[in-house]
Amino acid sequence: MTQKWDVVIVGGGLAGYVAANYLAKSNLSVLLLEKGTKVGGRARTDKMKQQYFNLGPHALYKKGKAIPILEELGININGTSPKLSGTVIENNIEYPAPFSPLGIFTTNFLTWRERLEWINTMTKVIRVDPEKLAQQAFQQWVEQAVLSKKVQSLLYLLGRLATYCHAPEQVTAKIMISHLKTAMGGVLYLDEGWQTIIDQLHNKAVISGVQVQSHTAVKLIDPVEPNHFKIVLLNDVEIRSKYVISTTGPHELQKLLADKATHNQSNFFTQIKPIKGATLDVALTQLPNPKRLFAMGITDPFYYSVHSPYARLSDDKKCAVLHVFKYHHPDDSIDSRKVKTELEKFLEKMQPGWQKYVITSRFLPQISVNQRLPRIGDEEELHRSKTEIPGLYIAGDWASLDSILAEGATSSGKQAAKDLLLICNTH
Ligand SMILES: Cc1cc2nc3c(=O)[nH]c(=O)nc-3n(C[C@H](O)[C@H](O)[C@H](O)COP(=O)(O)OP(=O)(O)OC[C@H]3O[C@@H](n4cnc5c(N)ncnc54)[C@H](O)[C@@H]3O)c2cc1C
Missing domain, CATH: 3.30.70 (Alpha-Beta Plaits)
Incomplete structure (x- = not known):
């Protein structure tokens, strides 16, 4: 007999589990499918x-979006912040890292004039509104804001540290600056790793009635008609649901939708680079x-x-x-x-x-x-792709309009669940 669910969530990483936990508070029947033998995705x-x-x-960013979302779901986060000291290396020479007042004072990487520019630059980062930088590449912003090449190189380094992006000429300044600001609030390294978050999210979801099936790959998401999906698994088993939340990457999603992806979605998903x-x-x-x-x-x-x-x-x-x-x-x-x-x-x-x-x-x-290197113009495309198939909600670290990494995964997971609940409540 074909199984019927209100919601099928594809993917058991941070985004999928956050969505599952928000939906668990409703009376919808929810099935989460994960292709791996272990759940957690990249937070494993x-x-x-x-x-x-x-x-x-x-x-984990202390001042980011992920912690409040996880706390709202009752997740305990145990970890400690690393010290801001250490070294930066150029041409094989080590210098004290100028990331703390002491580091700025003691580093011989910068001259006194450059130290002052570095402090001013940090103040600019704190003050600038990232929303106004959506049409600029990070490199453009850095070159306008900073004179010294050494200070510029430090800003690129901090950008890499905060976002893992190493393409300042391609990436939007909006996301880079917004994550730099968040990173300035410090981070936590977690006791026993990020699996502790996943395990708690998993247990809470299951206790609330979400069914989780690992080792179950989805092969096809077929929007048969609005709010009626046929989901085909790798073993050809078919499942029906009213709604789907996909948390796979964009290329995988395009494959799952096959010829049902719209023209816009196909174009956008294809050009996304991780x-x-x-x-x-x-x-x-x-x-x-x-x-x-x-x-x-x-x-x-x-x-x-x-x-x-x-x-x-x-x-x-x-x-x-x-x-x-x-x-x-x-x-x-x-x-x-x-x-x-x-x-x-x-x-x-x-x-x-x-x-x-x-x-x-x-x-x-x-x-x-x-799963997405955030580029200028992505926001509009993303917004459009997310609303083109009624009943299909897209989440994951690539699917947030204003953040990436765990911040993007958790906030898009929450958003997908909230959008879905809103539609259910109005029908
Ligand atoms: C090396 C590294 C360092 C990182 N460091 C940080 C950091 O310091 N700070 C930070 O905030 N973030 C960091 N991240 C990013 C963070 O781990 C991810 O952004 C986040 O875990 C992504 O969650 P997600 O749910 O969007 O995707 P994923 O974790 O990838 O989850 C998607 C899930 O979907 C499953 N899936 C895919 N296709 C199918 C299918 N067809 N059927 C069923 N299941 C499917 C996958 O197996 C996967 O489990 C790092 C990531 C890496 C790899």
């Missing part, structure tokens, strides 16, 4: 040899140099951070869990072996002899950090 944490590995470095990076996740029995906890490349797009001093990420307190990351440019062609060597070399600079202490490690050469 894998426990390897008693070490907790997020999928690359994960930091934000990608390479991550080397490492657990060590000890740090050869316990003082070195954070570093970023200025011209080379590298990141290094030891997360375990701030979050419980190992069953053994003495062990260290760290992430080394390379931000890819969207036009990069990636040579995995070369990238791995680069990341290992960067780590060797930070922690000489680290290889002797490895408990376990994982290298992912090109992972999608965010």
Whole structure:
């Protein structure tokens, strides 16, 4: 017999689970389908040899949209903020990072004049209204706002840190500045990783009556008529629902809709590029140099951070869990072996002899950090694509008009559920 549901949610990551939890408060029947054997999507944490590995470095903005949404859903968030100290590296030379008053005072990366410009630039970031920057690329804004090339390079570095975007000439200044502002409020590294958020969202949804089926891939979303969908699974089982919330990426969604995607949707989804990076996740029995906890490349797009001093990420307190990351440019062609060597070399600079202490490690050469590199003009297209098929709601880190990453995933998940409930209540 064909199963019938009020709502089918495709995808069990942050967006899908946030949507499920908001819908769980209504009396709609909700089915969440996840193709992976494990739920969580990119907010998953894998426990390897008693070490907790997020999928690359994960930091939750303290002043962002995600925390209030998660708290509204009753999720406990346990973690600590890392210190703002560390180093920045240019041409193989390390300098104190000018991200704190002490760092600005002590860094020899900047002259006194540049230090002043750096402080002024931070003030400009705080004061500017991102909404007014939708038609500008980040690079354009930086070049207008800042004279010194060194200060510009620091702003690009902070932009990468806050958004993972390494294409200042392509990305909209609106999203970059808005995330920079949020990032200035600090971040949290979470005890036992982001899976703790997913597990709580999962348990709450299930207790409230949401049915979750993992290891179940959707093959087709067919809008038969308004508010009547046929959903076909990979094993050809058919499910019917009144509404669908899709949280897959844009390319996957286009495939699922097949010829039912509108012309506008197809055009827009095809040209979306993801934000990608390479991550080397490492657990060590000890740090050869316990003082070195954070570093970023200025011209080379590298990141290094030891997360375990701030979050419980190992069953053994003495062990260290760290992430080394390379931000890819969207036009990069990636040579995995070369990238791995680069990341290992960067780590060797930070922690000489680290290889002797490895408990376990994982290298992912090109992972999608965010499913959309936000570009000028995306907003209108996104808005249009989201409303073209009645009863289909689109969420996920690429589907928010004004934010990306976990902020975009949670806020679009909430928005999709709210929009859907509004329609149900008016019918
Ligand atoms: C290396 C890395 C570092 C990051 N760091 C940060 C950070 O510091 N701060 C931050 O805020 N964010 C960070 N993020 C981003 C954050 O993890 C994601 O934005 C967020 O988890 C995305 O959630 P989502 O639900 O939109 O997508 P996903 O987590 O991708 O969930 C979508 C789900 O849909 C499932 N699915 C897809 N197709 C189908 C189908 N056909 N049928 C059934 N299921 C399907 C997928 O398996 C997946 O589980 C990082 C991401 C990465 C990869």
